Amino acid sequence: xxEPTESTNKVAPRKDSTSIVKKTLAKxxxxxxxxxxxxxAAIAMSLAFLVLLLGSILVKGLxxxxxxxxxxxxxxxxxxxxxxxxxxxxxLKAANYHSLIKKSMRGMFPEVKKRKAKKELYKLVSTSAxxxxxxxxxxxxxxxxxxxxxxxxxxxxLSSFYKTGALADRSKLTHTRLSEQQxxxxxxxxxxxxxxxxxxxxxxxxxxxxxxxxxxxxxxLMGSILTLLITFLLSFPIAVATAIYLEEFAPQNRWTDLIExxxxxxxxxxxxxxxxxxxxxxxxxxELPRSAPVVGGIVLSLMTLPTIIIASRAALKAVPPSIREAxxxxxxxxxxxxxxxxxxxxxxxxxxxxxxxxxxxxxxTAPLLMIGMVAFIVDIPTSVTDAATxxxxxxxxxxxxxxxxxxxxxxxxxxxxxxxxxxxNAAAVFLRKHFERRW
Amino acid sequence: MTTTNLxxxxxxxxxxxxxxxxxxxxxxxxxxxxxxxxxxLPSQHGVMVAIWCALPALLLVLFWKLAEPAVISxxxxxxxPASVMDGGDKAIGLYKNDIxxxxxxxxxxxxxxxxxxxxxxxxxxxISSWVLLAIVLAIAAIGAATALRKISPxxxxxxxxxxxxxxxxxxxxxxxxxxxxxxxxxVLFESFRFFQQVSFVEFVTGTKWSPQTAIRVDQVGSSGSxxxxxxxxxxxxxxxxxxxxxxPIGLLAAIYxxxxxxxxxxxxxxxxxxxxAGIPTVVYGFFAALTxxxxxxxxxxxxxxxxxxxxxxxxxxxxxxxxxPFVSSLSDDVITAVPQAMRDGSYALGATHSETIKKVVxxxxxxxxVSGILLAASRAIGETMIVVMAAGxxxxxxxxxxxxxxxxxxxxxxxxxxxxxxDSAKTLAAFALGLMLFFTTLVLNIIALxxxxxxxxxxx
Numbered sequence: 001x002x003e004p005t006e007s008t009n010k011v012a013p014r015k016d017s018t019s020i021v022k023k024t025l026a027k028x029x030x031x032x033x034x035x036x037x038x039x040x041a042a043i044a045m046s047l048a049f050l051v052l053l054l055g056s057i058l059v060k061g062l063x064x065x066x067x068x069x070x071x072x073x074x075x076x077x078x079x080x081x082x083x084x085x086x087x088x089x090x091x092l093k094a095a096n097y098h099s100l101i102k103k104s105m106r107g108m109f110p111e112v113k114k115r116k117a118k119k120e121l122y123k124l125v126s127t128s129a130x131x132x133x134x135x136x137x138x139x140x141x142x143x144x145x146x147x148x149x150x151x152x153x154x155x156x157x158l159s160s161f162y163k164t165g166a167l168a169d170r171s172k173l174t175h176t177r178l179s180e181q182q183x184x185x186x187x188x189x190x191x192x193x194x195x196x197x198x199x200x201x202x203x204x205x206x207x208x209x210x211x212x213x214x215x216x217x218x219x220x221l222m223g224s225i226l227t228l229l230i231t232f233l234l235s236f237p238i239a240v241a242t243a244i245y246l247e248e249f250a251p252q253n254r255w256t257d258l259i260e261x262x263x264x265x266x267x268x269x270x271x272x273x274x275x276x277x278x279x280x281x282x283x284x285x286x287e288l289p290r291s292a293p294v295v296g297g298i299v300l301s302l303m304t305l306p307t308i309i310i311a312s313r314a315a316l317k318a319v320p321p322s323i324r325e326a327x328x329x330x331x332x333x334x335x336x337x338x339x340x341x342x343x344x345x346x347x348x349x350x351x352x353x354x355x356x357x358x359x360x361x362x363x364x365t366a367p368l369l370m371i372g373m374v375a376f377i378v379d380i381p382t383s384v385t386d387a388a389t390x391x392x393x394x395x396x397x398x399x400x401x402x403x404x405x406x407x408x409x410x411x412x413x414x415x416x417x418x419x420x421x422x423x424x425n426a427a428a429v430f431l432r433k434h435f436e437r438r439w
Numbered sequence: 440m441t442t443t444n445l446x447x448x449x450x451x452x453x454x455x456x457x458x459x460x461x462x463x464x465x466x467x468x469x470x471x472x473x474x475x476x477x478x479x480l481p482s483q484h485g486v487m488v489a490i491w492c493a494l495p496a497l498l499l500v501l502f503w504k505l506a507e508p509a510v511i512s513x514x515x516x517x518x519x520p521a522s523v524m525d526g527g528d529k530a531i532g533l534y535k536n537d538i539x540x541x542x543x544x545x546x547x548x549x550x551x552x553x554x555x556x557x558x559x560x561x562x563x564x565x566i567s568s569w570v571l572l573a574i575v576l577a578i579a580a581i582g583a584a585t586a587l588r589k590i591s592p593x594x595x596x597x598x599x600x601x602x603x604x605x606x607x608x609x610x611x612x613x614x615x616x617x618x619x620x621x622x623x624x625x626v627l628f629e630s631f632r633f634f635q636q637v638s639f640v641e642f643v644t645g646t647k648w649s650p651q652t653a654i655r656v657d658q659v660g661s662s663g664s665x666x667x668x669x670x671x672x673x674x675x676x677x678x679x680x681x682x683x684x685x686x687p688i689g690l691l692a693a694i695y696x697x698x699x700x701x702x703x704x705x706x707x708x709x710x711x712x713x714x715x716a717g718i719p720t721v722v723y724g725f726f727a728a729l730t731x732x733x734x735x736x737x738x739x740x741x742x743x744x745x746x747x748x749x750x751x752x753x754x755x756x757x758x759x760x761x762x763x764p765f766v767s768s769l770s771d772d773v774i775t776a777v778p779q780a781m782r783d784g785s786y787a788l789g790a791t792h793s794e795t796i797k798k799v800v801x802x803x804x805x806x807x808x809v810s811g812i813l814l815a816a817s818r819a820i821g822e823t824m825i826v827v828m829a830a831g832x833x834x835x836x837x838x839x840x841x842x843x844x845x846x847x848x849x850x851x852x853x854x855x856x857x858x859x860x861x862d863s864a865k866t867l868a869a870f871a872l873g874l875m876l877f878f879t880t881l882v883l884n885i886i887a888l889x890x891x892x893x894x895x896x897x898x899x
Contacts, residue, residue, distance in 0.1 A: 047708070238611045268880065414722050
């Protein structure tokens with residue numbers, strides 16, 4: 001019997017190694033704790049980045065949802081305007097409102113005499129005041145000659161100053177381009193109750209503008225919606241058809257392999273390359289219009305196709321083969337099995353993938369820069385061939401502007417974009433949770 | 440009638456003929472002793488009729504609209520003045536552009552000669568659309584009539600419909616291949632034209648990048664030099680910084696989530712990490728340019744350095760944050776895929792949890808982790824908006840992360856935004872850069888996918 005001798009031979013070293021192990025145990029446990037801590041720290045750090053990112057944008061962007069209005073008394077006298085009593089709408093439209101606003105500003109501070117001071121005074125009010133007064137007069141031409149009080153937009157510099165509460169406490173805003181004189185006027189206005197803060201509706205009603213207080217995201221939002229509509233109309237049917245073909249019909253041959261390899265590679269091609277494709281093929285070769293949502297939609301749908309195809313294939317694969325066998329057993333053709341049974345069961349998964357793909361497309365910027373969707377768009381686009389821009393590109397454009405007020409507009413536009421993304425992703429999660437069947 | 444309306448009309452006709460065909464199939468089935476004697480269902484007959492009615496007509500509309508501009512354009516040549524025709528293709532193109540503008544503006548031109556051409560153009564377009572409408576309606580009617588006559592118990596409507604659907608599926612799935620071919624053709628073709636003007640060797644070995652080409656012949660200091668080395672090093676520098684941030688954080692986060700975290704913690708932290716991947720890149724760009732870059736500048740000045748306000752560091756760090764989830768989610772997948780038996784074996788030998796991870800789990804998961812890192816790297820190289828907004832335009836050849844560098848993607852964007860002449864070396868250079876970018880990321884992806892596939896086979 002050799003076993004006992006072997007074990008007795010090993011007893012001595014084992015006792016020894018136990019003590020060695022015990023000696024290093026504290027160190028090993030410390031290493032264990034350290035390693036675990038590193039992991040937790042990595043997660044904490046990523047989440048801290050996330051909070052920092054969203055927090056900084058939230059803090060910068062929230063003030064943009066408030067705008068400052070100023071109450072001015074305007075005397076609609078026909079001499080300044082240069083129109084007669086009973087003027088046509090056309091004449092009223094072309095009248096000189098610029099001088100009218102200047103005059104009413106001077107009327108509020110009659111002590112201002114110097115040219116330079118007057119110029120500073122005029123700068124307190126937004127240029128949009130003219131249009132506001134014009135629209136009011138055109139709606140009621142009988143008001144010509146009367147004095148009316150109108151709330152008009154204040155200029156962006158005054159607005160940022162007033163919104164932060166710096167009028168009462170100067171320490172709240174140290175960088176301002178307002179002069180001491182302008183601040184004094186603003187205080188007077190405030191005391192007379194002629195300044196007020198309101199929810200910023202201009203931001204949601206207007207297109208882009210060079211004047212920050214008049215700039216809005218409506219045009220970009222419409223552009224995004226039109227582009228996404230094209231993207232959805234193209235990518236959804238094509239992706240679902242591709243997924244059905246590959247999962248249910250495709251024979252195992254070279255062509256099928258080639259398609260699969262292509263889809264996987266396209267999923268990882270940088271988005272800017274799709275922009276080059278759009279520029280060279282759709283704009284230069286097919287001569288589709290530049291800056292149009294239709295081209296943007298085509299490019300983005302090519303980009304999102306792989307995402308939707310991969311998700312749809314996974315959803316189709318999850319439908320158990322017994323469903324197909326039951327269908328075939330009752331004499332249905334392959335296509336009937338797919339359209340009547342497999343596809344409806346896979347639909348929640350396919351829709352989830354589609355929404356996620358569209359959310360990706362909504363946030364995409366680079367390929368759209370290539371096809372000219374970086375234009376300065378004031379008019380709200382109404383058709384897919386109009387020149388348009390989209391939300392992320394609007395963010396990109398505003399981020400480049402030097403004005404302080406555009407900084408908050410940029411952050412606010414980002415917040416709107418993020419709200420849309422959150423809604424879309426929440427819808428995807430809802431679909432997945434409530435309609436997806438586990439087999 | 441606009442094309443959209445025509446297409447909608449045809450789709451409406453298709454729908455109407457579907458219902459009519461289905462109804463007729465019911466009637467036919469009754470006179471033949473009920474449905475059981477029909478080869479196909481009434482709805483299949485209906486679809487057959489609709490396809491016969493709308494499909495050929497829709498295809499004709501497509502080809503007509505593709506050919507129409509060229510045909511009208513050549514028919515216009517007879518009314519264009521001879522003086523313009525003698526000026527060559529370019530002059531004719533310009534002239535036609537003028538005419539198109541006149542038509543679009545909707546106002547009469549001050550030049551009566553041009554007005555004649557414009558009127559002719561409008562007349563031809565209107566004739567073309569009426570002729571198209573007539574032919575299309577005729578085809579639709581003939582198609583529907585033929586198909587309606589075919590409805591009988593022996594007609595294999597289902598087989599015919601399914602064959603059409605089958606071809607539709609094949610065509611849709613081939614779009615992926617067409618896209619790749621389109622990308623390849625567009626970048627290869629334009630790059631080829633670029634390399635006719637600038638030698639390939641100069642492009643890949645030159646160290647000076649200043650793509651301004653002279654607009655006038657006598658202009659000073661804008662000869663244009665296309666040495667892309669500074670762009671490649673800039674791209675590598677920023678991507679390397681991003682990887683330095685993303686790989687340790689992403690990998691450690693993945694290990695923690697896969698090995699230590701409780702189910703609740705996992706359910707909470709994983710989606711939050713994925714949010715980082717879902718935030719649009721333009722938001723990261725804004726964050727990098729307006730929050731991180733100024734902060735780095737301030738801190739740098741505190742310790743006596745003078746970082747550029749468009750430093751590679753800011754763009755790199757933010758890009759690193761963006762790709763954390765790419766590293767972590769793929770690593771997480773492969774770590775969870777390592778068989779539990781391997782861990783159990785390690786525990787049985789007395790190893791602690793972290794020792795098991797370091798000595799057993801990670802080596803086993805290494806191929807998957809590496810391919811995740813490669814995919815993340817390809818993402819970093821192709822990333823555009825962060826660098827466009829936070830990195831500079833100056834093509835500096837430097838390895839100092841505090842200086843401004845530029846990248847391949849930044850240059851593509853700057854060369855191609857705004858209006859340029861499409862044939863200049865400047866715009867073509869963007870396509871050459873695009874070609875480089877496409878192949879670099881393609882190679883990285885192919886390697887990564889290959890490694891992952893082999894690894895999966897090992898444990899499945």
